Amino acid sequence: xxxxxxxxxxxxxxxxxxxxxxxxxxxxxxxxxxxxxxxxxxxxxxxxxxxxxxxxxxxxxxxxxxxxxxxxxxxxxxxxxxxxxxxxxxxxxxxxxxxxxxxxxxxxxxxxxxxxxxxxxxxxxxxxxxxxxxxxxxxxxxxxxxxxxxxxxxxxxxxxxxxxxxxxxxxxxxxxxxxxxxxx
Numbered sequence: 276x277x278x279x280x281x282x283x284x285x286x287x288x289x290x291x292x293x294x295x296x297x298x299x300x301x302x303x304x305x306x307x308x309x310x311x312x313x314x315x316x317x318x319x320x321x322x323x324x325x326x327x328x329x330x331x332x333x334x335x336x337x338x339x340x341x342x343x344x345x346x347x348x349x350x351x352x353x354x355x356x357x358x359x360x361x362x363x364x365x366x367x368x369x370x371x372x373x374x375x376x377x378x379x380x381x382x383x384x385x386x387x388x389x390x391x392x393x394x395x396x397x398x399x400x401x402x403x404x405x406x407x408x409x410x411x412x413x414x415x416x417x418x419x420x421x422x423x424x425x426x427x428x429x430x431x432x433x434x435x436x437x438x439x440x441x442x443x444x445x446x447x448x449x450x451x452x453x454x455x456x457x458x459x
Contacts, residue, residue: 295355298382299324300364301374302350308369309344315367322353324388326395345395349374351388356380407458417455424459427451 304312313323326345331338344350350370354360361380364370375381394401407413407427413436414424425436428448436451 295357297322297353297355299351299353299385299388300380301383302352302364303371303374304348304350305369305371306348309348309350312350312367312369315369316350316352316364319363319367321364324351324353324392326391328395345391351383356382407456412459413456414459415451415454416457418453420449420451420454427456 302312309325313325316323327342328345329340330343332341352364354364356379361373365372372378373380409427409429411427412424413427415421415436420436423436428435428437434451434456435448436456437448
């Protein structure tokens with residue numbers, strides 16, 4: 276009599292699910308709710324970053340140092356870019372939405388968050404500056420070129436202003452490193 280061996284396939288342990296890489300995202304918050312949004316997100320296990328600066332506020336009877344958000348109405352959160360994580364963040368009271376295309380949020384490189392963190396924590400002198408982007412029309416506000424307008428371009432990492440005379444279809448380029456530049 277032959278005994279046949281029946282091999283049963285035992286269930287194999289499941290391989291750990293690959294976790295999606297987490298990215299930083301900017302969240303728009305209700306005005307003056309940045310700190311409470313951070314607290315609520317952290318209660319849900321979400322990594323957050325709220326850069327704050329100290330300002331001296333004056334009242335009629337006293338002065339007080341107050342920590343205020345560097346970017347009012349914005350909080351940074353780090354989470355995986357999937358639907359469930361997005362909903363977990365968006366359902367926090369005080370969050371209006373993610374900043375980016377179609378409300379899905381645009382990932383912010385770690386280097387940019389680290390640069391802001393280093394600047395705020397490093398006690399370095401700094402000041403706010405209007406956001407300038409390549410291709411934007413700008414005006415120079417200092418020096419020999421004061422009042423000159425043109426298009427901001429970048430060439431080999433240098434900020435360059437292109438002055439165009441549209442009627443004759445000609446342009447000149449001048450380096451604007453060190454000049455105070457504002458958007459028009």
